Amino acid sequence: MKKDEGNGLPLDYLIRAALILPLSPDLPSAISSGYVGIRGSTIACMGAGAGEKWPAREVIEARGMLVMPGLVNTHTHGAMTLFRGLADDLPLKAWLEEHIFPAEARIIDPETVYWGSLLACAEMIRSGTTTCGDGYFCLEGTARAVEEAGLRAVLAHGIIDFPAPGVPDPAENIAAVRRFVERWQGVSDRIRPGVFPHSLYTCSARTLQEAKGLARQHQLPLFIHLAETREEVEQVRQTTGRSPVRFLKDLDLLDSRTVSVHATWVEGEELDLLTETGTAVSHCPESNLKLAAGVTPVPEMLCRGVRVGLGTDGCASNNDLDLLREMRTTALLHKVAGMDPTVMDAPSLVRMAALGGAEVLGWEKEIGSLQTGKQADLIIIDLDRPHLTPLYNPYSHLVYAASGADVDTVFIAGRMVMRRKELLTLDWKEIRNRVREIGKRLANP
Ligand SMILES: [Zn+2]
Known part of the structure; x- marks a missing residue:
């Protein structure tokens, strides 16, 4: 694999072709088609364009998606x-x-x-x-x-x-x-x-x-x-x-x-x-x-x-x-x-x-915005939905039209914890069954 210009290691993930909201005062309020690269627990690179020069172990095509801080x-x-x-x-x-x-x-x-x-x-x-x-x-x-x-x-x-x-x-x-x-x-x-x-x-x-x-x-x-x-x-x-x-x-x-x-x-x-x-x-x-x-x-x-x-x-x-x-x-x-x-x-x-x-929470140096060097805590939201169409202003949709159900993929500290709405770290069926048992105990003393 070709080496990148960073520290010689490929990215773990390259998310590309996404609408990016960095929420960083130093960056534009929105990047209409950009990339975010993750290496280890941090954001290694981000910007406009496809990020072709950054080799990655996995490329996530995010056309029609929005990437923002968790x-x-x-x-x-x-x-x-x-x-x-x-x-x-x-x-x-x-x-x-x-x-x-x-x-x-x-x-x-x-x-x-x-x-x-x-x-x-x-x-x-x-x-x-x-x-x-x-x-x-x-x-x-x-x-x-x-x-x-x-x-x-x-x-x-x-x-x-x-x-x-x-x-x-x-x-x-x-x-x-x-x-x-x-x-x-x-x-x-x-x-x-x-x-x-x-x-x-x-x-x-x-x-x-x-x-x-x-x-x-x-x-x-x-x-x-x-x-x-x-x-x-x-x-x-x-x-x-x-x-x-x-x-x-x-x-x-x-x-x-x-x-x-x-x-x-x-x-x-x-x-x-x-x-x-x-x-x-x-x-x-x-x-x-x-x-x-x-x-x-x-x-x-x-x-x-x-x-x-x-x-x-x-x-x-x-x-x-x-x-x-x-x-x-x-x-x-x-x-x-x-x-x-x-x-x-x-x-x-x-x-x-x-x-x-x-x-x-006193954690703003590490999280809360997308910036090179910050922790890779980010979410990908699927915009290809009836209630999010058409799109003039992504901030408007996030506040007035979207809900948590539109979240597609989630990274925390560079680790993918949800992929295409599938939880990767948790066994949902077991959690559901155990919580229902606890609920029965509470409802029927
Ligand atoms: Zn409280």
Whole structure:
């Protein structure tokens, strides 16, 4: 085989004749017919034309296809796919306390978390998500699943001040996270540990500070559900005399490694605090809509320079992990909420779902855009479909017409994990059967 001009080795894959959206500030917004070359885990070359000078072990003809960075889901609870459709149409408090917490107490253990997480990995890969921020318990099961699936993830171990799956004694909650962090930090290029104190209504001030201390010690991201509902804000005001954001600021929990999940009920001073401290926001609009939690002021956050990424939240409150559909919901929600059809335009949404998410997770140097030298996390979308015809503007189609079902092929860290809609790393039938068994156990106690 002829040698290339790189380091003398052929590419592993050459994807060519594709419409490419690099999402990189240094590159055009779209390359109408271009190539991307992958060697090892990284993008070795890309550009306009056919890439003839790059010999490759495998050439993927992608005429009529779109290549873009893999999507980044900044907030989910993967194993909660097990609770998809278990309890709908309820307020957050009743939904959590009467349905989700009891269901978790009954069936969540490392093995069920493993199978629920495998299901989440299968769903994410199939719908174009290559990286997620997952916060949950019994997270060893999720780590196993992510390893096997070949997904990339920040795995943030849950912390609450009452008995939790895998942590029956709340006095041990920080120690359990510390063990998980020490087990996973630096072990895998695709898995980074994180810390996930669940919320202000499930964690004491002391627990929150200990969680942040651990995160700072290891330079880890900290995720927290924050100011999700009006009830939460009222409760925190009654007990502390402050807003949730001000309270966290006073506890020294806000900085550039903190990800505030939801941040629905924030305004004025709270927006100033998020901006000044560099705190990121994970916006989960479908979960907010379904639980009637409220509308996060995302356009205002973006104007102030706050990093905002998209999240699905768990499958119990969404009820899927499809980020392409989440983009569309986000655009539509903010247009009607602001009575302004010009806000949250399609290119901004696509950026938010990929590079924006990578920035929220602190992974933007490696992923989120297509650029030589970055990780080869990319998805190929089939445009040869009735609902994607004709094509004037690919960003428009991605936000307003496409769904996760249009994703054809997926690479993560240079490894092909889905080819022509076939999962290559996961045994779908086995996952399906095991999850159905768990579902039967839950439905028939
Ligand atoms: Zn959540």
